[in-house]
Amino acid sequence: MKSLAELAAIKAKMQDKVVLREGSGQIRVVVGMATCGIAAGARPVLNEFVQDVASEGLSDKVTVTQTGCIGICQYEPVVEVFEAGKEKVTYVKMTAEKAKEIVEKHLKGGNVVDAYTITAAQK
Amino acid sequence: MKELSLNILDIAMNSVRAGATKVEIRLTETDETLTIAIADDGCGMSPEFLANVLDPFSTTRTTRKVGLGLPLLKMEAEQTGGTVTIESREAKTHPDDHGTVTTAVFYKNNIDFTPLGDVVSSVVTLIQGSPGLRWIYVHETPSGAVDVDTDEMRAVLGDDARMDDPDILAWLDGYLRENYAEISYPLD
Numbered sequence: 001m002k003s004l005a006e007l008a009a010i011k012a013k014m015q016d017k018v019v020l021r022e023g024s025g026q027i028r029v030v031v032g033m034a035t036c037g038i039a040a041g042a043r044p045v046l047n048e049f050v051q052d053v054a055s056e057g058l059s060d061k062v063t064v065t066q067t068g069c070i071g072i073c074q075y076e077p078v079v080e081v082f083e084a085g086k087e088k089v090t091y092v093k094m095t096a097e098k099a100k101e102i103v104e105k106h107l108k109g110g111n112v113v114d115a116y117t118i119t120a121a122q123k
Numbered sequence: 124m125k126e127l128s129l130n131i132l133d134i135a136m137n138s139v140r141a142g143a144t145k146v147e148i149r150l151t152e153t154d155e156t157l158t159i160a161i162a163d164d165g166c167g168m169s170p171e172f173l174a175n176v177l178d179p180f181s182t183t184r185t186t187r188k189v190g191l192g193l194p195l196l197k198m199e200a201e202q203t204g205g206t207v208t209i210e211s212r213e214a215k216t217h218p219d220d221h222g223t224v225t226t227a228v229f230y231k232n233n234i235d236f237t238p239l240g241d242v243v244s245s246v247v248t249l250i251q252g253s254p255g256l257r258w259i260y261v262h263e264t265p266s267g268a269v270d271v272d273t274d275e276m277r278a279v280l281g282d283d284a285r286m287d288d289p290d291i292l293a294w295l296d297g298y299l300r301e302n303y304a305e306i307s308y309p310l311d
């Protein structure tokens with residue numbers, strides 16, 4: 001059975017990377033987590049981003065945060081990607097599978113996944 | 124909502140928005156009932172605000188911001204024969220003892236009972252979103268209890284540790300899931 005004592009090992013590991021995390025956040029992934037987003041399935045989307053950003057080693061440049069309702073409830077789950085010097089990208093009707101693809105292609109590869117954006121959804 | 128754990132996530136967000144420094148989520152289960160209590164030390168609500176907070180069709184400006192979260196919880200509890208009660212003390216009138224407690228009782232054997240679902244994901248999501256708060260989670264079931272307190276985690280990790288560190292979140296997820304497995308409690 002897991003115990004709190006295991007956290008001590010994580011603490012030791014964390015001390016090594018504290019410096020790296022300072023000044024991070026060139027890319028910010030924001031997941032809508034109001035009632036509308038949660039009901040539409042935002043929780044697994046958020047968790048996929050958190051897990052994949054960590055497992056792909058992107059933690060130094062990508063931060064994943066939560067926000068409230070941004071007013072386009074019919075498109076929830078909604079995810080916005082902010083990157084310094086670039087236009088905001090709004091992904092709509094998200095799923096965990098789409099999140100995985102966006103981490104791979106957009107956050108890692110630098111290419112917006114046009115098919116999942118609000119612009120594509122409105123066509 | 125598809126799972127009550129999503130309602131827990133949603134209602135606890137109200138505590139975050141109320142400026143709470145401590146949120147306690149307590150689930151108490153018997154063979155017949157599941158009681159979900161979410162208690163915070165946030166700014167609280169005025170008696171007038173509180174009177175309308177469960178009404179989805181309230182059109183006054185003050186309640187509009189509350190939205191559908193609490194009415195949904197109320198509907199899901201009442202459709203099993205249960206109840207939702209909210210107690211609140213406003214910071215303005217109770218400067219030393221303010222906050223809100225939302226309590227929902229569900230009858231588990233009713234056909235309209237919404238399953239609890241993946242409550243571990245909800246707890247991890249709440250801590251990820253508001254890592255600076257003290258989160259206390261306790262789930263007592265007839266077969267045993269599962270609990271976690273971020274202050275106890277901080278006691279090991281040190282006060283400067285960020286609770287939204289991916290390694291800590293992954294550990295927490297595994298810790299809770301393993302403890303649920305230990306008491307043979309299903310999360311789906």
